[in-house]
Amino acid sequence: MLNEEQAREELTDILNGREYKAYEEKPNTIFEQWWEDLKAWFNEFLNNIFPDIEITKDHSGSVLFFVVVVTIVLLLLLVTLLVRKRNRNRAIHKNMPLQSIDELKWTYEMHLAEANKLEATNKYKKATRHMFLALLLYFHEKEWLIARIWKTNWEYYDELKQVKGNWAQQFYELALLFDEATYGEKVVKEQEYRTYKKNVLKLIQDGQDLEKNKQ
Known part of the structure; x- marks a missing residue:
C-alpha cells in the first residue's frame, strides 16, 4: 500500500x-x-x-x-x-506565314528576288519561305485572298477555295512544305527546293496568263 x-x-x-x-x-x-x-x-x-x-x-x-x-x-x-x-x-x-508588317509591305516580286539571293548562297530553307510568301502576296494582289499578319495558311486555303478551288489543293501542298521548312526541323535540299520553286512560279505564271486571256 x-x-x-x-x-x-x-x-x-x-x-x-x-x-x-x-x-x-x-x-x-x-x-x-x-x-x-x-x-x-x-x-x-x-x-x-x-x-x-x-x-x-x-x-x-x-x-x-x-x-x-x-x-x-x-x-x-x-x-x-x-x-x-x-x-x-x-x-x-506558327502557322502564320507573315510574321511582321514589313513582310506584308513587300511585293511578290521582292520576295522572289530575295528567294533568288538566298538560293545563290544555298540557303534553300529560307529561300523556300520567300517563295511561298511571293505566291501568297501574288494571290493577295489578284484579290483571290486577303493577306493579314494574323491569318494562318489554313484561313488562306479556305479563302482561295471560294474563288480558285482548282488551285486551292496546290496551295495546300505548298503550304505544308512551307510549314515544315520554316517551323520544323526539315532540311530542304537543292532538288526539293527547285521543284518547289517550279511549282510556285507555274502558279504565278498561270495567274498571269489567265489575266492576259481576259483582256
Whole structure:
C-alpha cells in the first residue's frame, strides 16, 4: 500500500513538473499556428454569416479544409487551361506565314528576288519561305485572298477555295512544305527546293496568263 501511494505521489510530481509542463505546452510550429489562426478567423466568419447556427471550431476547420482543397483544384484547373491556351496560341502563331508588317509591305516580286539571293548562297530553307510568301502576296494582289499578319495558311486555303478551288489543293501542298521548312526541323535540299520553286512560279505564271486571256 505504501508503495502504491509513493508511486502515485511520484507520478503526480512528474506530471506537475516543469519538464512535463514544458513538453505539454510546447508551442505550435508556424504552420500549425497559421492554421489555428485561420480556423479561428473562418469560424468567426461562418458565425457572422449564420448567426442562428452554432458552428464549432472543429466543424469550421473541416469546412475550411474542404474549401482549401477545392480552391487548390480550381487553381490547378485554371493553370492547366491557361497553359493549353498559350500552347494553342503558339501553334496558331506558327502557322502564320507573315510574321511582321514589313513582310506584308513587300511585293511578290521582292520576295522572289530575295528567294533568288538566298538560293545563290544555298540557303534553300529560307529561300523556300520567300517563295511561298511571293505566291501568297501574288494571290493577295489578284484579290483571290486577303493577306493579314494574323491569318494562318489554313484561313488562306479556305479563302482561295471560294474563288480558285482548282488551285486551292496546290496551295495546300505548298503550304505544308512551307510549314515544315520554316517551323520544323526539315532540311530542304537543292532538288526539293527547285521543284518547289517550279511549282510556285507555274502558279504565278498561270495567274498571269489567265489575266492576259481576259483582256
